[in-house]
Amino acid sequence: MITEKTYMPEQPFFQLSTTDYVSQLSLCDRGVAQYYSFVNLNADNDIIAVPDGTIDIIIQCSGNHPRAQVCGSVKKGRQVQFELGVKYFGIRFFPGTADALLQCPLNLFTDQEVLLENVYDRADELAERISNATSFKERICLFKKYYAKRIRENSSVSTLIPxxxxxxxxxxxxxxxxxxxxDTGYSTRHISGQFSRAVGISPKLYSRIVRFQRCLGLLWGQKQLSYASLAQDSGYYDQAHFINEFREFSLCTPAQALGTSIQ
Structure with a gap:
């Protein structure tokens, strides 16, 4: 089993760059880490997505046409476009669990946004129902019903990836x-291949992402930390290594992300 509580993926810019942001953690629904909703008010329509090793389903709930997209794992920090003034509803899966819904290798979605209807024929019905819902809670209930029915079709569970x-x-x-x-008795080649198909990225990159995500938690939890202490506590070789990787994954420095000064 995946002990999911040991890792909670963070997407801080989704909250910092939007309005009407609401979120609900989900440790009971198989594989689902979080439900969230927001309205984009960023003038250039871009929000920074940072690597977190997850797959998201994001549903456009207002605007010209409701649609659901599969947002694959990103390998680096990436600016993602969202329509101005439009409400979105998102489902974030724990790493290595979205295949229960999508039923195909997750590396097919890496660094891509793919319409869910291209993966599952009746996905447009889900987008329509969630778009017509009147509350965040109702949208969660609608997705839970859809998800519970969908994952019954895939009962096989691998023990290696978890x-x-x-x-x-x-x-x-x-x-x-x-x-x-x-530790497992498998070759590094076998592990890397299986992991990439099941999670969407290599185990080496996922390890880097977990370290970066730990750094994000420290950064927001203790705003007086220095670069040196952040680097040490997050497991980086030195301060330069820490800053370079933070820029690669977030497109900004820790101080810019936090909106304050760090020594």
């Missing part, structure tokens, strides 16, 4: 693929 994810999560990303291979 085990690998759990090992990486517990180490806060401080583990090598060779160590995972030695």
């Amino acid at each position: 085990y690998l994810i759990n090992k990486i999560n517990k180490s806060h990303g401080d583990i090598k693929v060779g160590d995972l291979a030695e």
